[in-house]
Amino acid sequence: MVDPLLEAADEGEPFAGERRRFLLEDTGFNEVPVKYRRFYRKWRGAGDALAPNEVICPVCRVVIRSTRELRPGDRVYCMPCMSRLVVVRGESGMLEARVSY
Amino acid sequence: MAVDGSPRMMDVHDLEHDAFLEEVHSFEFWFQAVEGYLSGTVDGHRPETRDEPPVGLERERLVTTLCNYCVGETAALEGASGLIAIAPNRISKVFLATQVVDEGRHLEVLLRRLADLGVADPESEVERRASPSLQLFRRRLLELVAGRDWEAAIFAQNVILESLEYAVFHTHASNADPVTREVLEGIIKDERRHIGFGENELGRTLARSPHIRARLGQVRNQLDHLVLDMLETTAREIGVDRHEQERLGRTYRESVERLGFT
Numbered sequence: 001m002v003d004p005l006l007e008a009a010d011e012g013e014p015f016a017g018e019r020r021r022f023l024l025e026d027t028g029f030n031e032v033p034v035k036y037r038r039f040y041r042k043w044r045g046a047g048d049a050l051a052p053n054e055v056i057c058p059v060c061r062v063v064i065r066s067t068r069e070l071r072p073g074d075r076v077y078c079m080p081c082m083s084r085l086v087v088v089r090g091e092s093g094m095l096e097a098r099v100s101y
Numbered sequence: 102m103a104v105d106g107s108p109r110m111m112d113v114h115d116l117e118h119d120a121f122l123e124e125v126h127s128f129e130f131w132f133q134a135v136e137g138y139l140s141g142t143v144d145g146h147r148p149e150t151r152d153e154p155p156v157g158l159e160r161e162r163l164v165t166t167l168c169n170y171c172v173g174e175t176a177a178l179e180g181a182s183g184l185i186a187i188a189p190n191r192i193s194k195v196f197l198a199t200q201v202v203d204e205g206r207h208l209e210v211l212l213r214r215l216a217d218l219g220v221a222d223p224e225s226e227v228e229r230r231a232s233p234s235l236q237l238f239r240r241r242l243l244e245l246v247a248g249r250d251w252e253a254a255i256f257a258q259n260v261i262l263e264s265l266e267y268a269v270f271h272t273h274a275s276n277a278d279p280v281t282r283e284v285l286e287g288i289i290k291d292e293r294r295h296i297g298f299g300e301n302e303l304g305r306t307l308a309r310s311p312h313i314r315a316r317l318g319q320v321r322n323q324l325d326h327l328v329l330d331m332l333e334t335t336a337r338e339i340g341v342d343r344h345e346q347e348r349l350g351r352t353y354r355e356s357v358e359r360l361g362f363t
Contacts, residue, residue, distance in 0.1 A: 031290050033133035039113045059300060059356065060293040067112040076114045080134075080290075081297025082125040084118060099359055101304025 019069040022053045029062070032079045039065050040080060055097040059083045070095055126192035131199040131294075138290050144217075145210030146283035153278050154218055163281065164218055166273070166338045168230040169331070171211050171223075173266055176239035177295075178204035180258040183246035187254075196298055203291040210284050217280070234330040238262070241324060252306055252313050253320045259299020260356055261321070265328050267292045268352040273339045300356050307360065314361065321362055328353065 027041035041063045043056060050056070052069045060081035070076070074087040076097060085097035116124070124130055141147065155163055181200040188194045215223035242262065245254040267289065274285040307314055332353060336346040 030137035031134055031293065032137070033130060034137070036113055037137075058359070059297055062293070066114055074114070077116065077121050078297070079113070079125055079130075081293045081300075082122075083297050083301055084121065099300070099304065101301060101308050 019071070020052065021068050022051070022066070024065055024067060027065075031062075036079055040078075041065060050094070055085070055087055055095050057081060057083060057085065058097060059099060064097065075100070122192060126196040126298075128195055128199060131196075134294075135203075135291070138287060142283075142287065144213040144284070145206075145287045146280050150279050150283055152217065152280045154280070155278055160218060162338045162340070163278075164215060164220060164226065165230045166335060167211050167215050167218075167281075168223075168227045169232050169235055169335060169338075170266075170270075171208060171215075171227045172231045172235045172239060173262060174204055174207040174211060176235075176242055177258060177262060177266075178208060179239075180242050180246050180254065180262075183243070184251070184254055184258070187246075187249045187251050189251060193302065196294075200295055200298070203295070207288050207291070210287070214281060214284055232331055232334055234327045234334070238324060238327045238331070241327075245320070252303065252317060255299050256303055256317050256320055257324055259295055260303060260360065261324055261328055263292055263296045263299060264353050264356045265332060267296055268349050269332065269335050269339075271352075272336075272341055272345060272349055276340065296356060300360060303360055318362060321357065 024038035026037050029037050029040045029042060032040060041054075043061055043063050050063065051065075053066045054063050055070060055076060056062070057064055057078040057080070060078060060083075062078060062080045064076050064078055064085070066074070066076060070087050072087055072089045072095070076085050076087060077083070078085060078097075084100050086100045087095055088098050090096040139145075154160065178201060181197050181204055185194050185197045185201070188197055212223045212227075215226065220226050238257075242254065242257045245257055270285045270289050270292065274282045274289065277285060303317075307317075329350070332349060333346070336349060341349065
């Protein structure tokens, strides 16, 4: 089976503008194959906070992480629940994710 | 950790949607995912976890609850296996094959937990203690599958039933004995895929064919009172208060409402 991460990496699509980039490390999230684990983590409840490269999946409540700072309009994927999401600015001013079927 | 000037790391969110769908519905993805959290477990929990089963009335309540979970898992096992034949494409068929395996595992570990709790004949006990609402839901679901109604059956099984289970198992795991908690936490990890599959599959279908919304609304109306009855019964058995019961109800309704059913 072709590794989709390697396949997409070869496309060489440039990052947008001046966004901060993030080096993702394995968070111990074990619900997806090893090569995808760094893109997800568990929400740790009260006291936890989202970084600029993170949003919560509204379907399964897993924290989704990106290698770049997220902005409204960005697309992210939640692999644990197989959802495609779009980042929006919520009423609270925080970034949120909405399911995009 | 933020970095500047470092080599670019490939981002999974750059995948094309088709490539993403192909990947997450694959058997290989499923296999590597479940290996991450089931490897080293026996009957759904770590062998070294100390068993501190409840006694007396608490044990009776747990047995009744687990019996009803078995009915729900049996319904999902039968439903998912029947749905493979009518799934509209290959990736859905392969995904449902993995769901069948998940549901079979859930049923097995729950029956083993009942045996651990001293139930001599778990399958007979399931029959004896099964909630009438849950049994009726199971019959309705299997009628939809037998009628080859893909959208309605996926709605009933992977949205309504799985959302209910996901919400209830989450709450139950938070106040269960250690072994039962680990068994439920393993099931919850599988359920993320199942609810996500149902919501996204139906969401895409509704976007293409909005006329089916009315029919699915009727299915919801037929099943909702059964689900809410099951929710209330189970909440009572696992000992949650009224406030938590209301939160459970909201959690159950969220996925249905995201699909536009209010």
